[in-house]
Amino acid sequence: MEILLAKEMGFCFGVRRAVDMMEEATEETSHMVSLGSVVHNPQVVAQLKERGLDVIASLEDVSSQPVAITAHGVSQAVVQELEDKGVSVLDTTCPIVTRSQQWAKRLTEEGFAVIVFGDPDHKETRGVLGWADGNAYAIPSIDDIPSLPSDMPTRIGVLSQTTETESHFADFVRALLEQRMDVISELRVINTLCNATTSQQAAARELAHQVDMMIVIGGRESANTHHLAEVTREEGTIAHQVESADDIQAAWLEGHERIGVTAGASTPDSAIDAVVARLRELSDNGAS
Ligand code: SF4
Incomplete structure (x- = not known):
């Protein structure tokens, strides 16, 4: 069995930066907390916990320790509340997420309603909406466009969750225009997609054509990992999403000669190495 790796995968610049900043901070303070998980990856969270960084679920759990805002960002109101509490942040x-937040703020100030094409429950989307002063909507799919209020402002600014795919965002904007052309007087589309995500997706698509099965590594909650699995399936390849090497089932490999491996932006190198080692072990044991 041959194992091929995607040209680009794993930790993106934003996650690497956040983890480095947090590791550095834990060297200077014995205990700090992060508002939510640092990244959607349990292994990374566990490693940081060992260094003294605990995860808290909400602002109510903030006491006097320094608080870290994660790579996904938070709303303007949360920043204000942390300031009011007087804790070190x-x-x-x-x-790249900050750029989305600033666009949400600017569009609102200029009188636009803001539509974010993304998952309303995702932390990044909630944070970006929170910079738009209430006049903003998260729309996760084309099917949800009819749920937009009919009396919203006629000037509309559209952003995307950074981890969406280029083709889905383009389809969304096209459908929005088709369905709302009668009420839109001005439409501004800001490309807030992340290059790290789009180039990982392109590398995954390319690899999907060279293999007969893909293993996509990343946290179960990770949006960009889900999208990576989705784009490889769009290329007609079987894709299994795993969080760690332990999730790989020997039966998946049966009858497959070339296995591709890619990993979401919050997946550390150690998790990728462990998956490749596990695949080699299963291959040596004759799983394929
Ligand atoms: S995927 Fe892109 S936007 Fe998200 S943290 Fe990484 S670099 Fe930043």
Whole structure:
């Protein structure tokens, strides 16, 4: 069995930066907390916990320790509340997410309603909506466009969750225009997709054509990992999403000669190495 690796995969610049900042901070303070998981990856979270960084679920759990804002960012109201509490804050928001937040703020100030094409329950989307002063909507799919209120402003600004695919965002904007052309007086589309994500997706698509099965590594909650699995399936390849090497089932490999491996932006190199080692072990044991 041959194992091929995607040309680009694993930790993106934003996650690497956030983890580095947090590791550095834990060297200077014995205990700090992060508002939510640093990244959607349990192994990384566990490693940081060993260094003294605990995860808290909400602002109510903040006491006097320094608080880290994660790479996904938070709303303007949360930033304000942390300031009001007077705690020391380590802001590791990815600069690409900060750009989305600033666009949401600017569009609102200029009188636009803001539509974010993305998952309303995702932390990044909630944070970006929170910079738009209430006049913003998260729409996860084309099918949800009819749920937009009919009396919303006629000037509309559209952003995307950074981890969406280029083709899905383009389809969404096209469908929005088709369905709302009668009420839209001005439409501004800001490309807030992340290059790290789009180039990982392109590398995954390319690899999908060279193999007969893909293993996609990443946290179960990770949006960009889900999208990676999705784009490889769109290329007609079987894709199994795993969080760690332990999730791989020997039966998946039966009858497959070439296995491709890719990993989401919050997946550390150690998890990728462990998956490749497990695949080699199963191959040596004759699983394929
Ligand atoms: S995927 Fe892109 S936007 Fe998200 S943290 Fe990584 S670099 Fe930043």
